[in-house]
Amino acid sequence: MQRMQEALRGEMMREFLAEFMSTYVMMVFGLGSVAQKVLGGSDYGTYLSINLGFGFGVAMGVHVAGGISGAHMNSAITFTSCVLGQMPWKKFPVYAVGQCCGSFLASVTIYGLYYDALMLYTNGNLTVTGPQATAGIFATYPATHMTLWRGFIDEIYLTGILQLCLLAITDKKNSPALQGTHALVIGVLVITIGLSLGMNTGYALNPSRDLPPRIFTSIAGWGNEVFTAADSWWWVPVVAPPLGALLGAIIYLVFVGSSKHPQTRNIEVITPKPRVPQPMKQKVVVSSPPHHTLAPSQSFHSGVDFPQAPAPEPFLVSPPSPSPLSFRSVSPRTKEEEDTFM
Secondary structure: OHHHHHHHHOHHHHHHHHHHHHHHHHHHHHHHHHHHHHHHHHHOOOHHHHHHHHHHHHHHHHHHHOOOOOOOOOHHHHHHHHHOOOOOHHHHHHHHHHHHHHHHHHHHHHHHHOHHHHHHHHOOOOOOOOOOOOHHHOOOOOOOOOOHHHHHHHHHHHHHHHHHHHHHHHOOOOOOOOOOOHHHHHHHHHHHHHHHHOOOOOOOOOHHHHHHHHHHHHHHOOOOHHHHHHHHHHHHHHHHHHHHHHHHHHHHHHHHHOOOOOOOOEEEEEOOOOOOOOOOOOOOOOOOOOOOOOOOOOOOOOOOOOOOOOOOOOOOOOOOOOOOOEEEEEOOOOOOOOOOOO
């Protein structure tokens, strides 16, 4: 028992569990909103409710694990963080496995919670395409007007927008979200992407969001068609998001993040320290011995007059003159904070 507690307290294990729980929370809310819309019709959901479910699910996931692992909940974001050197590569499998496990378990949970409604809606016939298709509750599929490669470009673009905006939200040297509001702002970002750009492919944006539920549906009764439908669409949400996230990060760092703005410089007045006058060595003047004046009777005429020694000049110590004030340019200090999503 003690060894288990020590293992759970390890950094790697805590980050694994944090990614597992945060992804589970996000996917339960997201997949649940899709299930209500598909199985309950317009009485229980709309396209807006699906976007709200995923957006606020992301926000709750950030609150669950933001302070421990950063709550990536997205292996494409984790991949980009490793490429940019923001985290070591040894953590990538830990994060990715945790995210996939959380996503898979969320699919199992929604299947169990909505099992009766699912069987009633489909009459026990689980299909991937057609009017009664339900595989889209768990994984994403492109719209009928989309081709495979157009969908691939679409997913690259959407994930790039996601990564670019995430860097802007968390960039302390730019204009980040206010402290304590990162989760809400990131959730609004996901909602905005879904409302404006989600029609074509269902905006997977995340291999961890799409692949584990697809694997679950293949096991739970939908069969291998989940991998062959839409020209074998399944690989696009796995490959395109990492490429898009990396591209979005590079664009942000080149055009915004790497620019150096001039900082306001403060002027600090440096008051000079008073100078303490050092005692100076006085010059000792040795005067010649005084010449005694001879009495007239004692004087002799040698023809030479002896000059008197001049009196020594008084020694004056002038007070130190005050030093002028000096100015030093001091750059403002920046306080480092911590928070990341995805």
